[in-house]
Amino acid sequence: MATSSPPQQFTNPPDYSFPHDRLRVMRDPSKIPIVLVACGSFSPVTYLHLRMFEMAKDYVRQNTNFEIVGGYLSPVSDMYKKQGLLSAHPSMCTIAAEDISSAWLMVDPWEAFQSYQRTAVVLDHFDYELNTVLGGIQTEDGQRRNVRVMLLAGSDLISTMGEPGVWSHEDLEHILGRYGCFIIERAGTDIDQATESLARWRHNIHIISQLIQNDVSSTKVRLFLRRGLSVRYLLPSRVVDYIDENSLYLDEATAAEKEKEREQLASSSRKKESSS
Numbered sequence: 276m277a278t279s280s281p282p283q284q285f286t287n288p289p290d291y292s293f294p295h296d297r298l299r300v301m302r303d304p305s306k307i308p309i310v311l312v313a314c315g316s317f318s319p320v321t322y323l324h325l326r327m328f329e330m331a332k333d334y335v336r337q338n339t340n341f342e343i344v345g346g347y348l349s350p351v352s353d354m355y356k357k358q359g360l361l362s363a364h365p366s367m368c369t370i371a372a373e374d375i376s377s378a379w380l381m382v383d384p385w386e387a388f389q390s391y392q393r394t395a396v397v398l399d400h401f402d403y404e405l406n407t408v409l410g411g412i413q414t415e416d417g418q419r420r421n422v423r424v425m426l427l428a429g430s431d432l433i434s435t436m437g438e439p440g441v442w443s444h445e446d447l448e449h450i451l452g453r454y455g456c457f458i459i460e461r462a463g464t465d466i467d468q469a470t471e472s473l474a475r476w477r478h479n480i481h482i483i484s485q486l487i488q489n490d491v492s493s494t495k496v497r498l499f500l501r502r503g504l505s506v507r508y509l510l511p512s513r514v515v516d517y518i519d520e521n522s523l524y525l526d527e528a529t530a531a532e533k534e535k536e537r538e539q540l541a542s543s544s545r546k547k548e549s550s551s
């Protein structure tokens with residue numbers, strides 16, 4: 276199990292406090308408590324980002340000896356250079372979590388409101404806040420227990436872990452060896468190929484099949500918005516309202532963004548052809 280990291284490693288943004296109001300009391304003492312952390316741009320946050328947590332919940336209950344006591348969306352900093360994105364995502368994620376009134380999903384703005392932080396450092400931050408600052412999570416008999424932090428990601432993100440030069444080997448050892456992860460199958464990514472180079476951490480990698488195929492992506496939502504198409508029922512209603520009220524994502528796409536849209540649309544139609 277992951278242990279706490281030294282506090283001097285972390286700098287907090289001004290006025291920051293770690294959200295923990297929806298952390299659940301642990302019910303079954305025979306299980307290992309875990310907290311799920313999903314990192315990404317969430318620009319904008321879609322129902323599929325939120326569904327990832329529900330899919331993980333079902334998988335955990337049916338296949339593991341873990342008990343989920345909380346889940347976090349951790350939107351990446353604006354300094355993570357990704358074309359066509361916006362700085363409004365932490366507030367959109369918060370609106371989404373409130374709109375769906377989840378009992379256990381929270382948004383941690385720590386990563387968003389400072390310089391770019393690698394995912395390994397983000398997981399250490401959660402481990403530190405949960406186990407060192409809070410002293411672990413509460414059990415039904417009033418005790419505190421250390422909680423294990425685990426990454427929750429789609430298979431497209433995990434496939435980048437096998438690409439040379441994207442993630443450092445030390446960070447992969449830290450993320451997959453020390454913490455572990457849940458991978459949600461995603462249309463367009465071959466899960467076996469995506470995890471081929473990660474075989475040494477197989478014992479810590481849990482693969483979750485998507486039983487209802489759904490390839491909603493933020494890129495496609497941004498494309499729809501630019502074309503004046505409706506995105507209602509792809510995102511929580513209040514996020515759609517927020518986007519409308521603030522006229523977000525209406526700017527012309529950059530060349531990189533257009534290329535990504537083209538790839539995603541091509542991959543969707545290939546999939547449609549192969550299934551018909």
Ligand SMILES: Nc1ncnc2c1ncn2[C@@H]1O[C@H](COP(=O)(O)OP(=O)(O)OP(=O)(O)O)[C@@H](O)[C@H]1O
Nearest residue numbers: 315316317323428429432459461490491492493494
């Ligand atoms: N439809 C989906 N199925 C499975 N995982 C998903 C899905 N959409 C997003 N994810 C996962 O959610 C996390 C955060 O995603 P991210 O913010 O990059 O969203 P995205 O839709 O992939 O965005 P973009 O289209 O801008 O790349 C990643 O781990 C990603 O793999």
Ligand SMILES: O=C(O)c1ccc[n+]([C@@H]2O[C@H](COP(=O)([O-])O)[C@@H](O)[C@H]2O)c1
Nearest residue numbers: 314315316317351393394395441442443
């Ligand atoms: O820590 C790393 O080395 C690292 C390398 C590549 C990507 N990431 C993280 O992965 C996430 C990618 O999100 P996105 O929107 O680009 O799919 C984002 O949270 C990044 O910080 C992290």
